[in-house]
Amino acid sequence: MTTTEKAVGESLELEHNLLRRTLDGLFVYAVLMDPNGTIIEANNSPLISIGIRREDCIGTQFGDSGAWAYDPDVQARVKSAVLSAQRGETVRYDAHLSTAKGIIIIDFSIAPIFDTEGRITQLVACGVDISKRRNAENALRRSEERLELAMLGAELGWWDWDIQTGEAAFSEHWATMLGYDFNDIQPTFEAWERLVHPDDLAKVKRAVIDNLDAKTPFFEIEYRILSNNNEWKWILGRGKVVTCTTDGKPARVTGIDMDISSRKDLEERLRQRQEELYYAQRLTAAGELTAIVAHELNQPLGAINNYVGGSLLRFRELLSANPSLAEVLQQTLRLTQRAIAVIHGIRVLVRKQESKLDWVSLEAMAEDVFIPLRTELSNKQIRVSLDIPSSLPPLWCEKVHLQQLLLNLILNATQAMDTPGCSQRKLSLCAKVNANHKLEITVSDTGPGISPEIAARLFEPFVSTKAEGIGLGLSICRTIVEAYGGHISARSVLGQGTAFDVVLPLVIEEK
Amino acid sequence: MNDEVKVYIVDDDCDMRNSIQWLLESVNLRVCAYDSAERFLAEYSDNRPGCLLLDVRMPGMGGLRLLEYLQSMHRHLPVIMFTGYGDVEMAVRALKAGAFDFIEKTAAHQLILERVQLAMEAGKNLHLREVERTKFQQLLTQLSPREHEVMLRIIQGQPNKVIAIELGLSERTVEKHRTSVMGKTQVRSLAELIRIFYLHR
Numbered sequence: 001m002t003t004t005e006k007a008v009g010e011s012l013e014l015e016h017n018l019l020r021r022t023l024d025g026l027f028v029y030a031v032l033m034d035p036n037g038t039i040i041e042a043n044n045s046p047l048i049s050i051g052i053r054r055e056d057c058i059g060t061q062f063g064d065s066g067a068w069a070y071d072p073d074v075q076a077r078v079k080s081a082v083l084s085a086q087r088g089e090t091v092r093y094d095a096h097l098s099t100a101k102g103i104i105i106i107d108f109s110i111a112p113i114f115d116t117e118g119r120i121t122q123l124v125a126c127g128v129d130i131s132k133r134r135n136a137e138n139a140l141r142r143s144e145e146r147l148e149l150a151m152l153g154a155e156l157g158w159w160d161w162d163i164q165t166g167e168a169a170f171s172e173h174w175a176t177m178l179g180y181d182f183n184d185i186q187p188t189f190e191a192w193e194r195l196v197h198p199d200d201l202a203k204v205k206r207a208v209i210d211n212l213d214a215k216t217p218f219f220e221i222e223y224r225i226l227s228n229n230n231e232w233k234w235i236l237g238r239g240k241v242v243t244c245t246t247d248g249k250p251a252r253v254t255g256i257d258m259d260i261s262s263r264k265d266l267e268e269r270l271r272q273r274q275e276e277l278y279y280a281q282r283l284t285a286a287g288e289l290t291a292i293v294a295h296e297l298n299q300p301l302g303a304i305n306n307y308v309g310g311s312l313l314r315f316r317e318l319l320s321a322n323p324s325l326a327e328v329l330q331q332t333l334r335l336t337q338r339a340i341a342v343i344h345g346i347r348v349l350v351r352k353q354e355s356k357l358d359w360v361s362l363e364a365m366a367e368d369v370f371i372p373l374r375t376e377l378s379n380k381q382i383r384v385s386l387d388i389p390s391s392l393p394p395l396w397c398e399k400v401h402l403q404q405l406l407l408n409l410i411l412n413a414t415q416a417m418d419t420p421g422c423s424q425r426k427l428s429l430c431a432k433v434n435a436n437h438k439l440e441i442t443v444s445d446t447g448p449g450i451s452p453e454i455a456a457r458l459f460e461p462f463v464s465t466k467a468e469g470i471g472l473g474l475s476i477c478r479t480i481v482e483a484y485g486g487h488i489s490a491r492s493v494l495g496q497g498t499a500f501d502v503v504l505p506l507v508i509e510e511k
Numbered sequence: 512m513n514d515e516v517k518v519y520i521v522d523d524d525c526d527m528r529n530s531i532q533w534l535l536e537s538v539n540l541r542v543c544a545y546d547s548a549e550r551f552l553a554e555y556s557d558n559r560p561g562c563l564l565l566d567v568r569m570p571g572m573g574g575l576r577l578l579e580y581l582q583s584m585h586r587h588l589p590v591i592m593f594t595g596y597g598d599v600e601m602a603v604r605a606l607k608a609g610a611f612d613f614i615e616k617t618a619a620h621q622l623i624l625e626r627v628q629l630a631m632e633a634g635k636n637l638h639l640r641e642v643e644r645t646k647f648q649q650l651l652t653q654l655s656p657r658e659h660e661v662m663l664r665i666i667q668g669q670p671n672k673v674i675a676i677e678l679g680l681s682e683r684t685v686e687k688h689r690t691s692v693m694g695k696t697q698v699r700s701l702a703e704l705i706r707i708f709y710l711h712r
Contacts, residue, residue: 295595299526301617302616303529305617305619305620306527306533306623307533309537310534310536310537314536333620
């Protein structure tokens with residue numbers, strides 16, 4: 001061996017060692033085989049992790065390696081891969097190996113190495129443990145699936161807006177919720193903006209910007225958005241900034257949107273119902289007021305009428321001697337009749353609403369009246385007990401009248417119990433047909449009760465137990481009940497509560 | 512002066528009561544006014560002719576209940592319901608319950624007088640009938656049981672011969688009872704007996 005050869009030899013040895021250490025340091029399984037599949041070399045450290053020593057495997061057939069010999073199927077697959085490589089092909093697949101540490105997943109490949117003439121000189125097998133990555137990927141996928149399922153279940157659509165690029169990703173459900181095809185919508189912020197109702201856009205933007213400026217922890221806003229069939233859908237949107245740039249500026253905002261159109265619709269109907277009720281209440285209040293004024297004025301006007309008319313007859317002789325006095329009395333009479341006619345006119349005007357008599361079910365009506373009051377009742381911690389048998393015959397009356405009657409009695413009961421000292425709060429509405437075949441409705445409360453002085457004048461107009469009350473409610477109730485030939489009365493025990501009894505005749509078909 | 516026709520007024524409103532009294536007295540009607548149904552009942556005596564002007568809405572026993580009570584007791588006192596404006600339903604119910612008429616309190620005085628006159632006429636007639644009825648009932652008690660029996664058959668149109676056979680009497684005896692019945696009931700003809708009997712039975 002010459003010095004040069006020795007030097008070359010040493011240099012090779014050095015290079016080999018370097019390569020060896022490099023290979024050993026890699027966390028990749030690398031195995032070099034001759035064209036027959038006999039192992040020539042393998043890196044060490046990964047082998048240790050699966051419990052195989054390098055010395056033991058060199059010179060053995062790669063396909064017979066103990067690493068997969070435990071399972072004929074796994075072994076067959078490796079052997080077939082070796083055969084493919086021997087034919088000049090590269091094979092790569094994810095191999096599941098059972099080890100002392102459990103199943104590991106290897107990104108496995110085997111490829112031939114060719115010389116300059118295209119002959120296979122060696123085979124090289126390579127494996128990377130991708131268990132952790134794959135497990136993480138699986139976990140992420142499962143978590144995404146779960147999230148997707150949850151969102152779908154809750155009918156939520158999600159979106160994800162990259163502020164820098166203006167790109168906006170969104171879930172398929174977000175599009176289908178609005179009747180669009182997933183591909184119909186441009187994945188940009190501007191595309192979303194164009195769909196928002198112009199009246200709501202400023203409000204929505206404000207909420208988002210406040211969140212971008214970190215003034216709010218998240219935003220939550222109800223707005224309308226144009227659906228594919230050109231209808232406005234109500235959306236409840238919630239979202240927040242999830243990522244910030246290194247200098248603290250918001251970079252990504254994500255959120256969920258929910259179709260709340262049906263809830264909004266219900267709310268709207270409730271609101272309308274409530275407005276109708278209060279309108280009816282105002283109308284009846286106006287009617288009642290006019291009735292009171294008419295009654296109070298008609299009495300003295302009628303009396304003037306009688307006095308003057310009587311005088312014209314009584315003093316006939318005197319008056320024929322004093323024509324000017326007769327004239328004055330005639331004028332007085334005429335003016336009195338004019339005043340009476342004016343009052344009559346006002347009454348007719350207020351009564352103008354056509355009366356719409358109909359069969360009304362008390363049960364349905366009670367439900368109608370209670371729905372808009374639900375929140376108020378629960379806020380005031382008032383328990384409601386309804387006892388209206390479905391077998392009750394319907395009433396032949398004007399719907400608003402019955403509505404008004406129930407509403408007034410219920411509101412009175414509610415207000416009666418809305419005092420700090422009132423601990424037990426129960427509002428009952430019972431109805432039955434009594435022995436005289438009349439309908440009996442009782443509305444009772446567990447409020448403080450009414451003092452006897454007030455109780456005596458309870459149904460008179462302008463009598464109220466409430467500081468802010470006008471005192472028309474029960475007067476209206478009486479007017480309504482009496483208009484149907486019924487009767488209303490109150491029973492009250494101080495400190496225990498008050499009950500109002502309404503008795504209404506049931507209409508029997510008249511001949 | 513029991514037979515003097517009077518207008519009774521029941522109204523809790525003092526001005527209305529006094530003014531109506533003034534109006535009615537202006538045409539020389541006799542008026543008795545009360546401020547409540549209860550007071551009227553306490554003072555009104557059953558056998559006086561007249562009519563009643565009754566306010567519908569009053570505290571205590573209201574107009575309608577007084578009307579109902581009177582209808583069950585003294586059917587010979589015509590009642591005019593005196594209503595405020597708009598008490599049409601009330602008026603209808605009053606008429607159904609047997610009221611003679613109803614007038615709005617603001618009606619022209621001529622109309623009020625007219626209606627009151629009509630009611631008084633009716634009241635007089637009802638009173639006369641009532642007097643006749645009481646008298647007839649009184650007269651009937653003077654009949655012997657046999658006379659009573661004969662009367663019932665006469666009214667049904669049975670000839671004396673038939674009555675005699677059925678009651679086992681002679682025709683002469685029947686004829687005697689018949690004359691006695693006509694005399695005791697103070698009627699001049701069979702037709703009058705039948706009229707009075709059916710009117711007041």
